[in-house]
Amino acid sequence: MNDTVLIVGAGPVGLTMALELARYRVPVRVVDQMTERAYTSRAVALWPRTLELLERAGDGLSADLVTRGNRVTVAHIIAGTEPIARIELKDVVTPYPFVLMLPQSETEGVLGDRLAEHGVWPELGMRLVDFTRDDTGITATLHHADGSEExxxxxxxxxxxxxxxxxxxxxxxxxDGETRGDDWGQGDFHMTGVPFPVNEFATYWHEEGPVVLFPMAPGRYRLIVGLGTSTGPAPTTPSFEEFQAILDRRGPGGIQLQDTVWTSAFRINERQVNSYREGRVFLAGDSAHVHSPAGGQGMNTGMQDAINLAWKLALIIRGLSTAPALLDSYDPERRAVGAGVIAASGRLTRMATIQNPIARRIRNAVAQFVLGLAPVQHALEGSMTETSIRYDDSPLNGVSWEAGPRAGSRMPPIEGEVPYGAGDTPRFTLRAGAWAEEPPVPLGDLVDLAIRPNPVDGGIELVRPDGYLAISVADGEWEPIIAYLDHFRPAPARPATE
Ligand SMILES: Cc1cc2nc3c(=O)[nH]c(=O)nc-3n(C[C@H](O)[C@H](O)[C@H](O)COP(=O)(O)OP(=O)(O)OC[C@H]3O[C@@H](n4cnc5c(N)ncnc54)[C@H](O)[C@@H]3O)c2cc1C
Structure with a gap:
């Protein structure tokens, strides 16, 4: 049986996928048609949930990313000179209560270095041109840079x-989806005169279109500007002078661009594939979903696709489980998340680009009121930071104990503990109250040996290797947990009662 996984693409999602599988000791090959690594900035935001999940891949991985980037804890929305909202990220319950601003090239660099520690290097200049698939695998035709084919x-x-x-x-x-008609320009610039600290970012709503300023480092910012609708075949990147003029008209005034690091333009597409899986082939990242960059969630959502899939695939490939439900759950879990991101980023974009003056006035008044409400602020923080992602309708969910979180909930990492799903084998983690009875039978190798204390006394929780709650029961009710694990275990069933 050939167990090697072919990963097509060494962008942030392919690298995350490769790293997760390689550290779980699954053989991988990563191919990419580019002949050298991309050194441009592209996606700049790493959100808390992505950092929480990446940390599982190796002690200090997220700390390594954090030391290279800029931590931003406040988001402003301003219409003209009128403050509309101030959203604080510092109160989000996570070890990473900020959005990390880091050029995509650096994120890819860190992931690539970690992957190399597992003896895996992406094969560049190698293009997948075709493949066939059957019940036992895939036959791929790979085109090498020298023209040869394999x-x-x-x-x-x-x-x-x-x-x-x-x-x-x-x-x-x-x-399926649509190509929205509006174009956007973006660039990384050195600039002076920005009227807010380096740990805050701002969106300016303006009748001509929005302007967003993300601080990447002292004096260096990502500038994104709406360019309105166009009929051209492709969006045109504004010149340095045009970026400056847009900023002067729509921004707070007094900001001076110094020099350009990188610029580009894009037209927003909102699309999602109708299935994330066909037999032994899976889709992750931009191959499965594209949407407005408002909210900066494209890359993060893709990386979390990879993290969701990797432990399931590793359990199957390593023979630790034979349950079809594991791989079957990838599509419903991640398609629901992708659809949510497309809807939310589309709403944000539409709100920021309203043209009708009366509608704009209503928007400003309503947004000022609604975004000032604590529950709305809380919900917005959760969706921005991706800490509110949960798998409520997952086919992998077991029962939920009434006094604790529901199955499918995010289980935040606990300070000082090894992250869920760390190490070289994907395992579930058990949390039980201080007075919980021992399980009546050994739980086998799908579960970490060490039972961790449950801060909510009186319940037993089983946490998935990707840090979501699988099932929870009241103290002493081991049977549903044993049955849950049996469902995933390959035949023969669990070890005999001691
Ligand atoms: C100019 C630009 C600016 C962006 N800005 C932002 C932003 O501000 N915020 C944000 O959230 N997102 C932004 N994005 C989007 C973000 O970069 C993507 O969401 C992210 O890169 C998706 O990662 P991925 O790994 O799925 O795909 P990609 O990064 O696109 O990687 C796909 C890889 O697959 C390779 N490949 C393709 N076909 C083949 C083949 N047949 N054989 C072998 N290899 C192949 C490609 O060479 C590429 O390296 C931007 C993208 C671009 C291009």
Whole structure:
């Protein structure tokens, strides 16, 4: 049986996928058609939930990212000179109560270095041109940079090949949605005169279109500007002078661009694939969903796709489970999250680009009131930081004990503890109250041996390797947990009663 996983694409999602599988001791090959690594900035925001989940891949991985980036804890929305909202991230319950601003190239660099520690290096200049698939694997045709071609057999394939995914096309999957008509320009600039501290970012709503300023380092900012609708075949990147003029008209005034690090333009697409899985082929990241960059969640959502899939695939490939439910759960869990991100980022974009003056006045008044309400602020913090992502309707959810969180909830990492799902084998984690009875039978190797204390006394919780609650029961009620684990265990069933 060929167990090697072919990962197509060495962007942030492919690298995350490769790192998660490699550290779980699953053989991988990562190919990318680019002949050298991309050194441009692109996505700049790493949100708390992504940092929580990445930390599982190795002690200090997220700390390493954090030391390279800029921590931003406050988001402002301003219409003209009128403050509309101030959203604080510092109260979010997470070890990372901030959004980390870091160029995508650096995020990819850190992931690539960690991957190399597991003896895996992406093969650059290697393009997937075709593949066939059957019940036992995939035969891939790979085109080398020197023009030669290779046909190789793999057990599984994960398409992390971006928005124009060849894999998605070859599978004939629909990528439904729309191309919005509005264009955007963005760039990283050194600038002076920004009237807020380096740990705050601001969105300016303006009748001509929004302007967003993200501080990446003292004196260096990501500037994003709405360019309105266009009919051209592709969006045109504004010149240095045009960026400056837009900033002067729509921003707070007094900001001076010094020099350009990188610029680009994009047109917003809102699309999602109709299935994240076809047999032994999975789609993750931009190959499965694209949307407005408002909220900066594209890359983060893709990386979390990879983290969701990796432990399930590792359990199957390592023979620790044979349950079809594991891999079947990837599509419903992640498609629901992707749809939510598309809807939320689309709403934010539409709100920021309202043109009608009366509608704008109403928007400002309503937003000022609503965004001032504590529950709304709390909900917004949760969705921005992706800490409110949960799998309420997951087919993997067991029962929920009434006094604790529901199955599918995010279980935040606890300071001083090894993260859920760390190490070289994906295992569930048990939390039990101080007075909980021992399980009546050994729980086997799907579960970490060490039972951790449950801060909510009186309940037993089983946490998935990706830090979501699988099942919870009252103290002493081991049977549902034993049955839950039996469901995933390969035959023969659990070890005999001692
Ligand atoms: C100019 C630009 C600016 C952006 N700005 C932002 C931003 O501000 N905020 C934000 O959230 N997102 C932004 N994005 C989007 C963000 O970069 C993506 O969401 C993220 O890169 C998705 O990661 P991915 O790994 O899924 O795909 P990608 O990063 O697109 O990686 C796909 C990889 O697959 C490779 N590949 C494709 N086809 C094949 C093949 N047949 N064989 C082998 N290899 C193949 C490609 O070479 C590429 O390296 C930006 C993107 C661009 C291009």
């Amino acid at each position: 046909m190789t057999r793999f057990g599984w394939m994960v398409a992390c090949d971006g928005a124009h995914s060849v894999v998605r096309h070859r599978l004939g999957l629909a990528f």
